[in-house]
Amino acid sequence: MSTPVRTAAPRRATINDVAREAGTGKTSISRYLNGEMNVLSPDLRARIEAAIVRLHYQPNQMARGLKRGRNRLIGMLVADLTNPYTVEVLQGVEAACHALGYMPMICHAANEVEMERRFLALLTTYRVEGVIVNALGVGEDMLRPLGNGGIPVVLVDRSVSGLEADMVGLDNTAAAQVGTRHLLERGFDEICFVVQPFDNVSSRRQRQAAFGDVMRDVSGAHGLTVVLDLNDEASVGRALAALDHTVDAAAAAGRRIAWFAANAPVALRVALHLKARYGAHWQERVALLSFDDPDWAELAGISTIRQPTCDIGYRAVEFLSQRIDGATEAARDCLLAGELIVRASTGR
């Protein structure tokens, strides 16, 4: 038993239809929709209710938004949905939106700066009430127009130089310290920090800096930072060659080396390389630790630093909501603590 996709009358009922059906004016319908029940006689109220049901009426958010100047839409610009971190943050965002009555418009830029620009313009065009940004290439210049247009911005995971906006993310410095010290305690005095280009991404910068600081403070310890751009195969090749060299050198000295990946995509990339080069037992050559805690980390037995992703998303929406409601205090930074999860790769 199947029925056609669309039937006769695609025209949806409007507030006028309901008013006529209920034998009243549209004002009362509007009042009903906005919950001003105390200003409606029980009788009228019942008639309206019935009319709405009979006509399958659903108010048009767009028209509503046009009139009152707010449409309950917020934009969520993310650089990479492929990164589990992003999806987890999203869950927090969605939960908070649900709780606060917002609808998130999720924009996935797929690591392309041009896309980010396009989406930001698009969001403005749809008059979202606020925007949460976890992007790659957006700078102060792209975000300022929003601010000037009265659209508040909350940054996730990374700040944007020159822009004073609320930010929520991991306490990168503390987390990188914990991770680095963990490796040192496990007896690794030679550690490679593997990170994507970090000049324009504050979180990567902070992680790298904290790693470097800890290593510098420990005598006999030797820290190396290797930059790897996942969007540039040539760069990846060079970085992996440099990394391979560290493995060989360590092996020659009869030691195992530790690599510290600045996020999950990097960890996956280097792990795949190690597996291709050394086979299934690559972990005997390299001890891998990674920021983020993707689901495959447990399967692969890789130690990680888990971020409070869900909280991050939730807090971002809360901040945004406050700004939308007119909060005018100075920009806030909300840094949440990470959690070191020790597995076989660096464990025992």
Next chain:
Amino acid sequence: MSTPVRTAAPRRATINDVAREAGTGKTSISRYLNGEMNVLSPDLRARIEAAIVRLHYQPNQMARGLKRGRNRLIGMLVADLTNPYTVEVLQGVEAACHALGYMPMICHAANEVEMERRFLALLTTYRVEGVIVNALGVGEDMLRPLGNGGIPVVLVDRSVSGLEADMVGLDNTAAAQVGTRHLLERGFDEICFVVQPFDNVSSRRQRQAAFGDVMRDVSGAHGLTVVLDLNDEASVGRALAALDHTVDAAAAAGRRIAWFAANAPVALRVALHLKARYGAHWQERVALLSFDDPDWAELAGISTIRQPTCDIGYRAVEFLSQRIDGATEAARDCLLAGELIVRASTGR
């Protein structure tokens, strides 16, 4: 050097402002916005251009949509963004939307049927022009209102009984046959098909049926289907116990058994269990093959059946677009071919 998030005048320029600034009427502005350049004198056109830049004018999509009855918004309802399959389909959807000038509103129901219902209502409320659905619990009853309201629906990965709508997804039967035969060829005559509850999900049903059919046709082969509900730990426990039993029995007979996971989340769950039970070398006990091809499959060396996810998303939008443009032909099913990727788990 940092500056405050919001400055004085949050009021955005409207078409009227631009008209005044350019010394003309709003009609001309509207024409300019809609690209009717051939109907504008070069002079007027230049003035408008200048005014728009000077005022940082950006047309309001909402108002525009309200007037012309279409807002270029399409809804994308997905059950689980945690599943890499979903994200990949999304990429196709986004690409197609970009190409066709639509903006997808992504709704993530996080495997909760109640959420799916809510989002569907919300999308209607925002008057999206069409909806792409890859959900769990939505049935004909939840989708029909959209159709009646003139909002076309395209299904992804699974059909909905009683609803005649375009559908695009994997050719499950062929893919399951290929996978099953691959295992048989590798010498496994005992295979467990592990799948989430499939009564209400057509794709799972088809995969299971094709598996069963192939196994039945081969004498000496023994196929078992184990149902595992990832949202119900008790169910998972029972399923894993049953699965463990197959491993033990096979081991007692000096054989290795094969498990065939109906999707990536299932594969991950059972792999984690195997690792916990048998240690890092669990693959010596069980040969795992899985639908979907998550990025960790390569790392873990697990054979998979990769779906043409990106195409699926792209086609879904194309179908939807045609319906939005008024196509009225009978509902179409678009079944795309999968690709078997042999790795160590079942390889050589």
Next chain:
DNA sequence: CTGTTAGCGCCTTCAC
């Protein structure tokens, strides 16, 4: 080529 006039569906004074 250009401007004037109605609304799209809804909310919001302001009277009754």
Next chain:
DNA sequence: GTGAAGGCGCTAACAG
């Protein structure tokens, strides 16, 4: 308590 009238920002006939 209730309704009529005006307008949010924009488009789409009509006239000129």
